[in-house]
Amino acid sequence: MAYFASKDRYLNMKYNRCGNSGLLLPAISLGLWHNFGGLGDYQKMKDILLKAFDMGISHFDLANNYGPPPGSAEINMKNILQSELGAHRDELIISTKAGYLMWEGPYGEWGSRKYVLASLDQSLKRMGLDYVDIFYSHRPDPDTPLEETMGALHSAVQQGKALYVGISNYDADQTEQAIDILQNLGTPCLIHQPKYNMFERWVEEELLSVLEKRGVGCIPFSPLAQGLLTDRYLNGIPADSRIASESIFLQEDHLKADILVKIKALNQHAEQRGQTLAQMALAWILSRKQVTSVVIGASSVNQLEINAGTIHNLKFSRDELAYIDNILLS
Numbered sequence: 001m002a003y004f005a006s007k008d009r010y011l012n013m014k015y016n017r018c019g020n021s022g023l024l025l026p027a028i029s030l031g032l033w034h035n036f037g038g039l040g041d042y043q044k045m046k047d048i049l050l051k052a053f054d055m056g057i058s059h060f061d062l063a064n065n066y067g068p069p070p071g072s073a074e075i076n077m078k079n080i081l082q083s084e085l086g087a088h089r090d091e092l093i094i095s096t097k098a099g100y101l102m103w104e105g106p107y108g109e110w111g112s113r114k115y116v117l118a119s120l121d122q123s124l125k126r127m128g129l130d131y132v133d134i135f136y137s138h139r140p141d142p143d144t145p146l147e148e149t150m151g152a153l154h155s156a157v158q159q160g161k162a163l164y165v166g167i168s169n170y171d172a173d174q175t176e177q178a179i180d181i182l183q184n185l186g187t188p189c190l191i192h193q194p195k196y197n198m199f200e201r202w203v204e205e206e207l208l209s210v211l212e213k214r215g216v217g218c219i220p221f222s223p224l225a226q227g228l229l230t231d232r233y234l235n236g237i238p239a240d241s242r243i244a245s246e247s248i249f250l251q252e253d254h255l256k257a258d259i260l261v262k263i264k265a266l267n268q269h270a271e272q273r274g275q276t277l278a279q280m281a282l283a284w285i286l287s288r289k290q291v292t293s294v295v296i297g298a299s300s301v302n303q304l305e306i307n308a309g310t311i312h313n314l315k316f317s318r319d320e321l322a323y324i325d326n327i328l329l330s
């Protein structure tokens with residue numbers, strides 16, 4: 001059946017300015033790390049992506065290595081762009097990244113100019129795009145001068161292959177240095193993509209204040225701790241969950257007894273707020289002023305709809321935040 005985008009698609013999403021830039025991002029963005037690769041169910045991923053667009057989720061986050069197999073999420077994105085979403089290209093923010101292993105030999109990963117620019121060319125080809133909206137350095141490279149990696153991001157913009165650039169998984173010091181280098185080159189750092197959720201709060205130490213001070217946006221990844229911060233595992237491990245899947249990134253030993261106690265206590269508090277735990281976990285991140293958007297994953301349209309509904313209740317009282325901290329730090 002032909003796809004016609006919902007006419008109401010911008011009525012129920014909140015858009016936040018990304019740092020000091022001109023770019024607005026939806027509070028909820030969708031990532032294609034899991035569930036969108038070549039081994040996944042193509043119709044299901046298409047349903048999720050089209051529903052996302054219909055709900056005002058204008059930002060899709062990819063990386064060269066998303067799959068499995070690596071690269072296949074970008075290929076699926078190309079197919080969905082070509083069949084449905086491509087007509088809306090100017091309404092979409094599509095990001096990709098380079099940093100992790102993509103091909104054999106010394107130029108297949110990390111942060112050399114050779115790898116970063118070749119990887120972007122490959123990503124553009126896989127997605128059938130002339131440019132991406134945001135191009136990231138996916139991880140800092142301890143053995144390559146930061147000037148070289150940032151210079152490659154700058155070149156991508158100069159060559160018209162990326163509109164904006166960002167960094168991911170850089171600590172606070174590396175971030176300040178990267179921002180300075182990019183600023184001197186004349187390509188501002190738009191955004192940082194760190195891991196941040198109720199269970200992993202390292203960004204609160206320094207990174208968030210660096211980003212605020214320097215006017216750089218922040219889009220936390222794995223905001224639901226890969227599904228732990230939802231009702232998914234309240235009563236065991238469902239057969240269709242990430243823990244039960246072949247993914248090596250979330251395994252049964254992540255669901256320790258003390259974590260489950262916290263999940264249950266958080267779930268109770270979410271109920272009192274009239275939200276699901278997933279919604280409360282996302283709102284908790286979005287309530288921080290430095291955060292532009294959260295990049296979620298979803299394995300069903302239903303999960304996506306629940307998560308998009310987060311924006312209707314983003315407020316926490318001081319007492320509530322203290323209560324949540326108490327659960328998390330106990």
Ligand SMILES: NC(=O)c1ccc[n+]([C@@H]2O[C@H](COP(=O)([O-])OP(=O)(O)OC[C@H]3O[C@@H](n4cnc5c(N)ncnc54)[C@H](OP(=O)(O)O)[C@@H]3O)[C@@H](O)[C@H]2O)c1
Nearest residue numbers: 031032033221222223224225226227230241242296297299
């Ligand atoms: N920059 C980086 O290094 C990096 C690293 C990792 C991820 N990312 C980005 O961040 C995105 C999100 O990562 P993530 O998938 O780990 O995020 P997440 O939002 O923390 O976890 C998503 C998973 O949680 C479960 N879930 C989501 N909504 C739910 C709901 N309402 N109720 C119950 N379960 C729900 C689903 O798992 P089930 O499959 O069990 O249903 C879903 O696949 C990625 O796609 C990628 O774009 C970036």
